[in-house]
Amino acid sequence: MAHRIGQSTIMMDRPPRILSWASAVGPKEAEGPLGKEFDRVFTDPYLGKSTWEAAESELQRQALSMALRKADLTPDALQCLFAGDLLNQCIGSTGGLGGFEIPHAGIYGACSTMALGLLLAACMVEGGIAQQAGAVTSSHFCASERQFRQPLEYGGQRPQTAGWTATAAGAVLVGTPPSGVCIRGGILGRLRQFGVTDANNMGAAMAPAAADTILTFLQETGMSPTDFDMIATGDLGKVGSRLLRQIAEKEGVDLSLVHTDCGLNLYHTDKQDMHAGGSGCGCSAAVLCSRILRQLREGTLQRVLFVATGSLHSPTSVQQGMPITAIAHGVYLTAE
């Protein structure tokens, strides 16, 4: 039985463990510093499909297939799959996962999707609702650009505060094997809105959400940043990461020793022309489902707080001048 600390933090009394994980990425991600860590690299951004949306669906299908194979499971061994993505009505997920016939729970958390899905999957396993459950998400640069910004052919100039949507997918399976990376708990984030209206500066919109989630988790658990080897936010980028540390510092919490951001890990920020850094549901998912989980399995990392952040705007809300609401969900992972 899990128990609550405060309103937001969930701690698992019988922590579920991660059965397997997998990542599938596009060519640009393969050229980044984690290039050799991904399970599958596609050099064709269409993945042989006729649309970018179908390509994104294929990324999810590939990531989930590989995760199932690694765990030596067939799809019917999963009683619940949490899946979502950035595309309108989450067609990236629903277009890609039908063939598995797994009971499906659609989620929407923008770039926080992997943390939300993984935490909910862990809750279902810990609560006895599922023996095994999974979480999968993706993003695709080309599909996202035309939906959220401009058609690629327009060749619009991107401001330096803008991120680069990763072409990537990650899948994680959760169960109760005798050993493996533990999901000790986590935190469901709250909606945060601080008046940012610029969809090309999502780091600024999301930093307060990340700060709220991290500081609430630390406060509710009585832990401090140095109790972790790593607090990995998802896709705050350069601007948002700086803001997060400043907000935390104002509250007397020094994150500088342990904080890293997935958006600054996926690409060579100095030479891959990413501007503020990587973003998109697939960004933190792919970083988690490669180096972070590998290092936890190997024991190089012992305790990680994975905090994926989401900017919950739509093109319509931006055009209407609505301030961006953001959220961050956290998952507390340990090596054993």
Added chain:
Amino acid sequence: MAHRIGQSTIMMDRPPRILSWASAVGPKEAEGPLGKEFDRVFTDPYLGKSTWEAAESELQRQALSMALRKADLTPDALQCLFAGDLLNQCIGSTGGLGGFEIPHAGIYGACSTMALGLLLAACMVEGGIAQQAGAVTSSHFCASERQFRQPLEYGGQRPQTAGWTATAAGAVLVGTPPSGVCIRGGILGRLRQFGVTDANNMGAAMAPAAADTILTFLQETGMSPTDFDMIATGDLGKVGSRLLRQIAEKEGVDLSLVHTDCGLNLYHTDKQDMHAGGSGCGCSAAVLCSRILRQLREGTLQRVLFVATGSLHSPTSVQQGMPITAIAHGVYLTAE
């Protein structure tokens, strides 16, 4: 502790109960047969806001506020809120619920959202993850029309197979009070796709998903349709309801005595010019959060299977000619 029957069905060993519910609707819904059953009716489709999207957010805010008030709870008594809607990136929910400061889990299930959220909320309570949890969803005719079909000003002709998106929201709170409507279990649906590409015929796209969920639930539990007073699907409308019964009949299951469809209950189908019937996340949510839950509380209904269905297409997927994927989630409710 909950337990599984088969891959999909969840049965609660300590069934959570419904603490309260509330509905808020627009003027057209108030003129329907359930008009007097809703908690709040807005005669202005803008709800005093400047956009339809903001109006939809206000519907969710109102529904949740009223549900909290009825249960005599403040927002901090909820440890988890599942919320979603039809708008791109679920801005209906995220724009409306920030002020409550409740840990937020965004979900996407199109018109199946209320069943998905209610089932997940029940799982969180039954699994000990939350003491109290909630589910809320909405839809708004005007916001949906311009996003999924045409701007209202265009005055496009609607085919007879098309549904009418309800301007409505519903909220349900779940906990463990000593008495009240019980959530005995439920079923997470699977993604179903049978080649329907016409977004003006969602009933046909969703009927196979509803059939799969209902037949799987009956099979996995060993129950028969007459074990229920009502099997209420969400928004199959005239076309989809007929198809559902035909599919079930082919499998040797007669649903005709107990089946009703929320999309055929919200409006006077003969005189309100709804064509195939009501639809939208708010449709089944508002029908559940008015007559169905009232009748369960009063004991007029004893056992209900609430099966909300979702058509998981986007305008992009329809323009690309992709077949519509659908899903249906079920919640098994009893009077005590």
